Amino acid sequence: MMALGEAGYKEVTLLGQNVDAYGRDLPGLAADGSGRRAHTFTDLLRYVHDAPGIERIRFATSHPRYFTDRLVRACADLPKLCEFFHIPFQSGDDDILRAMKRGYTAERYRSIIDNIRRYMPDASISGDVIVGFPGETEEQYQRTEDLVRSIGFDRVNTAAYSPRPNTPAAEWENQVADLIKADRLNRLNAVVNEVATERSQRFLGRDLEVLVEGVNPRDPAQAFGRTRHNKLAYFDGDGQALTGRLVTVRIDQANAYSLFGQMVGEVPPRAPLSAAFAAAAGGQQLVGAA
Structure with missing residues (x-):
């Protein structure tokens, strides 16, 4: 990270398929007696925050299963953390989420976004969604539309379900017809664009x-x-x-x-938050998320 800052890079993005699960496979517990793991994604963010020359930090992709209150509070506390979160939700219906084996409910997803906005009211939120997953009914699709409207996403990446070889859902008999999937995708895209346009208006004059x-x-x-x-x-x-x-x-x-x-x-350069980076650099080194 120091080398990137010295080379003139202003922004870094920490990437991982489930980036906020970083550290779950590393040994040890935190010294504060909390019982949490010794190395978490929040710790990694704090470590990279004061790298000289780096002005902005992003991360993707988050999974609702691992997104914690401690992570949100760290993002609010660290000035270089950008006010942007990409957290896929995939569906607004709990039965579909269960069939996808996502490990959370629509209500759990809403609570995560509510928590982000409690600490960072102006944060932008983006997500991923799939329509036409096997067995999805019109009522279940409507719950996805409702979630998009109620959350107020700044961006949503949309897709119609397509069977992939060697996946359980590809073999199910309750596949949704292609014409129905295309219709739902077009309708959802219209809602997504409407909501994104409305959300963008908060930036006018700023x-x-x-x-x-x-x-x-x-x-x-x-x-x-x-x-x-x-x-x-x-x-x-x-x-x-x-x-x-x-x-x-x-x-x-x-x-x-x-x-x-x-x-x-x-914009003038940001001053380091603390001397923590220098101390950490001389001791234990954390590795980037994978």
Whole structure:
């Protein structure tokens, strides 16, 4: 992590299929007597937070089964943690979730999002969902629509179920017809876009931090980058010269998945939260999530 900061990288993303399960296979218990494991994903976040040069940290993909209150509180406490969470939910119906062997209920998922917004009210939430899982009824599909509306997602990656070889569900006899799956996917996409557009309006008139990624391929006079909320933002400027810099952009147009505005200045580097990184670097080393 230190090498990335020294090389000029401003943002890192910790990746794992179930990234918040990090540490569950490592030995030992915490010294605080809490009974929790000695190494958790929350500990890893705190470890990487003060790496010199790194200004923003993201992580994906979270699994509701492992998403803890301690993790949410750490994200709220650490200034470099971006206000963005990608937590797949797959369905809004408990029977379908059980058939998928997801290990949680729709209510449990809602409680996770409620907890995130209790500590970080402005956080963006994205998720993954599948429609047309074997046996899904219209009523069960409607529960997924209801969940999308009630959560208020900033983005949802949608897909229709497709049988995969050597998976139990592929052999079930209660497959949903392709035309029904396509209809549900189209309907859900309309709801997702409607909700995302409504959620984006909260950024109008605000000054947002943007990490510039380059020149807008559709308009060479514009630069573009990503906000801490994982929204693409476009603004007039020299994208080539600004690449890799953190700037502040005042938003005057908000679409479902993109923002437009004017650059108002550059963002100064963040000071380290503490000396914890230096102390940790001289002792036990944690490995990245896999």
